Amino acid sequence: MKILAVAFFLVCLSCGTPLNLDPIEQVMMSGHPAIMQVSHDPSYYEVQIIYTEIEKDSFGNSVFKDHTFRVDADTYFYPASTVKLPAAVLALEMADTRRTFNSNTNYTTKRDSLKHTIKDDVRQIFAVSDNEAYNRLYELLGRDTINNELMQKGISPVRISHRLSTSNANDSIRHSINFLVTEGDTLRQSVIWDTGIKKLSLKKQLKGKGFLRNDSLVKQPMDFSEKNYFPLQAQHELMKRIFYPESFTNKERFLLSEEHMDFLKEQMYKLPRNNGYSEKEYYDSYGKFFIYGDSKERIPASIKIYNKVGYAYGTLTDTAFIVDEDENIQFFLSATILVNKNGIFNDNVYEYDDIGIPFLAQLGRELYLYEHSKK
Numbered sequence: 001m002k003i004l005a006v007a008f009f010l011v012c013l014s015c016g017t018p019l020n021l022d023p024i025e026q027v028m029m030s031g032h033p034a035i036m037q038v039s040h041d042p043s044y045y046e047v048q049i050i051y052t053e054i055e056k057d058s059f060g061n062s063v064f065k066d067h068t069f070r071v072d073a074d075t076y077f078y079p080a081s082t083v084k085l086p087a088a089v090l091a092l093e094m095a096d097t098r099r100t101f102n103s104n105t106n107y108t109t110k111r112d113s114l115k116h117t118i119k120d121d122v123r124q125i126f127a128v129s130d131n132e133a134y135n136r137l138y139e140l141l142g143r144d145t146i147n148n149e150l151m152q153k154g155i156s157p158v159r160i161s162h163r164l165s166t167s168n169a170n171d172s173i174r175h176s177i178n179f180l181v182t183e184g185d186t187l188r189q190s191v192i193w194d195t196g197i198k199k200l201s202l203k204k205q206l207k208g209k210g211f212l213r214n215d216s217l218v219k220q221p222m223d224f225s226e227k228n229y230f231p232l233q234a235q236h237e238l239m240k241r242i243f244y245p246e247s248f249t250n251k252e253r254f255l256l257s258e259e260h261m262d263f264l265k266e267q268m269y270k271l272p273r274n275n276g277y278s279e280k281e282y283y284d285s286y287g288k289f290f291i292y293g294d295s296k297e298r299i300p301a302s303i304k305i306y307n308k309v310g311y312a313y314g315t316l317t318d319t320a321f322i323v324d325e326d327e328n329i330q331f332f333l334s335a336t337i338l339v340n341k342n343g344i345f346n347d348n349v350y351e352y353d354d355i356g357i358p359f360l361a362q363l364g365r366e367l368y369l370y371e372h373s374k375k
Helices: 002-014 023-028 033-039 080-097 118-128 131-152 232-243 258-269 352-373
Strands: 048-056 062-069 107-109 177-182 185-189 210-213 216-218 303-312 315-324 329-338
Touching: 023 033, 023 048, 023 062, 023 352, 033 352, 048 232, 048 352, 080 118, 080 131, 080 232, 080 258, 080 303, 080 315, 118 131, 118 258, 232 258, 232 303, 232 315, 232 329, 258 303, 315 352, 329 352
Parallel strands: none
Antiparallel strands: 048 062, 048 329, 107 177, 177 185, 210 216, 303 315, 315 329
C-alpha cells in the first residue's frame, strides 16, 4: 500500500496543487473525491483539523509545528469515546500514586460483581472501545478528579460530565468500589458525591432539527449542553504530553511510571487481533480512522497508529500519533467531522461509511504523503 500511496502523491504533484499553501489547505484542495465532497462546505460538516509536524532545533530538541483548520474550542462537537483516553491515562496515574492498590489489583463495583483490574479496563478501552470499562474507570476517578487533573496539566477547556450508554450516566453519586488487595482483605472506596453538571454555553451546542427520544421524534434541536466537552485542541495537547513529555513542564506532564507509560502506548497502537479479538468482527481499522479507516485490510507492522476514536450522534473524531518506523515518519493528527444529513439525532442514520470515514482516511493518507515528500 505504501508504494501505491507514494505513486499517487507523485501524480497529485503533477496536478499543479500550489505547494506554498498550508499542508491542510493542500489536502483540502487535493481533488480526491473523499476530500472534495467535504471541502466544498467544511462549515456544514463542522470540520476541525489539527496537524503537527515534529522538527528538530539546532540543539536537537523536538519542536512542534502546528497547522490548524477551523479549530474553535467554542464550537461544540460531541466527543463520544475520545473521553476514554484521559480516563485511561489518569487511572494508570492514580494506580502509580496509591500504595493500597495497583493496576493489577482485582476490584468489583456495585453495578458489576465480576472482578476487573485497571489494566484490563485500559486494554478493553483501546482494543474495542468498551463502554463499561470506561464507566468503571469513571466510577473510580469521578468527573471532579478528571476535570481538575486535566486543568492542572494545562489541558483545557475540558468538561467530562458523564458515563456512556448507561441509565445512570449523569448521576453525581459514585458508588463504592471494592479492591481485593489480598485474599480476605478488601479495600473499600466509599460512596462519593461529585459536583453537579453545569450547562455549557457554546456555539453549536443545540444541534439539528430534531431527535429521537424513546422512539418518538422530538421536533426541536438536540441540546448537548450537559454532555461531555473535550475540544480538539485539548485532545491534541493530551497526545503530545504522552509522547513528548520532555517538551512540557513537570506540572504539565502525566506522572506515569515507565511501566505504565509503556503499557499505555502499547495498548494505544495494538490491534484487536493482537488482543485476542476476532479479526473477522474487529478488523485492524476498527478503531483507526486515519489512513486505513475505509479498508478492512491488515495494517503493515511498520506503521503504528497510537490513537483514540469516537463516534456517536453523527460525529466522528480521531486523535492520533502516527508513526512509520520504516520511513522514519512521525506526526500528530486530530480531526472531527459531523455527518448527519437529515438533521435528526439519535436515529442512527448517519453518513459514517459514505462520507465521514472516507474523508478521515484520505486526510490521514494525504498528510502521510506530505510527510513522505519531505524525505
